[in-house]
Structure formats: structure tokens, C-alpha cells
Amino acid sequence: MNHISQTKYSTIEQMTGQLLKGRAVQTKQVKTEKSFQSILESQYAKQDSVLKFSKHANERLQSRNIDLSEEQLEKLSTGTKKAQEKGISESLVMVDNIAFIVNVKNSTVITALDEGEDKIFTNIDGAVIM
Structure with a gap:
């Protein structure tokens, strides 16, 4: 047992944290990616109204x-x-x-x-x- 704890293995908590951190970054990228056309149209609509x-x-x-x-x-x-x-x-x-x-x-x-x-x-x- 002592031999396993001395080696550089990740715990389940560490792996879960890394996985969730990766998903959070990926989700943020998807939410912030808008086409230039959609941004332009939304600004144009605001000006018109x-x-x-x-x-x-x-x-x-x-x-x-x-x-x-x-x-x-x-x-x-x-x-x-x-x-x-x-x-x-x-x-x-x-x-x-x-x-x-x-x-x-x-x-x-x-x-x-x-x-x-x-x-x-x-x-x-x-x-x-x-």
C-alpha cells in the first residue's frame, strides 16, 4: 500500500476536477462564439428601435x-x-x-x-x- 501512495497517480477527485474544468472552459467558448453578422445585426436592431x-x-x-x-x-x-x-x-x-x-x-x-x-x-x- 505504501508503494502506491508514493507514486504519482491522480485521485478520482483530481480527475473529476480536471474533467469538469475542461468542460467549463469548452462551454464558455461555445457561449462566447458569435458570428460577426449576428453581432452586427443585433447592434443594428438596437439602433433602429x-x-x-x-x-x-x-x-x-x-x-x-x-x-x-x-x-x-x-x-x-x-x-x-x-x-x-x-x-x-x-x-x-x-x-x-x-x-x-x-x-x-x-x-x-x-x-x-x-x-x-x-x-x-x-x-x-x-x-x-x-
Whole structure:
């Protein structure tokens, strides 16, 4: 008996630990391996779903007493998506006589104007009328 304990044999516990450790590493690799395409699509989907308002746009909406309904927000979001599909980067999106300038790439509303103001738009490369 003494001869066996002096040799370099692994115990069952050591072998089990090594086996479980190997499976844990293998499982982690499987979970973290994603294709570039799936990562790109998930990031693209996140960008599409969220329309942000810049500080300037929020100030303009408030100072001009423009309250947007859920329907108008949906139209604005849809118009932004349509502009994105056409490759527009800075778009005028018209929703119910309210004009929005949208940075399409960042899905960010830059400013908003209503009927009572001059409507001169610069630095846009497309327009969507909803």
C-alpha cells in the first residue's frame, strides 16, 4: 500500500476536477462564439428601435409648446427608418405640420419647428413626409 501512495497517480477527485474544468472552459467558448453578422445585426436592431431627442430638440419642443402623441412619435420613428433605408444621413421628417431635423445615422432628433416659423432647412440630404 505504501508503494502506491508514493507514486504519482491522480485521485478520482483530481480527475473529476480536471474533467469538469475542461468542460467549463469548452462551454464558455461555445457561449462566447458569435458570428460577426449576428453581432452586427443585433447592434443594428438596437439602433433602429430607439429614437433619441437631443437637448436642443427637447428645448425647442418645450419652448414651442409642441406635445407629441404616441401616433406622432411612431410616424417620426417610421420616417427616420425610411430615411435610413434610403441612405439619408441628415433628414427633414414632416409629421402633421411639425418639421423635425433628424440625424439618421444616430437616430437623433436635432430640432423641431411648427407652423408659426420660417421654414428654411439647410444641411439636409433628404426629406420624408409622413
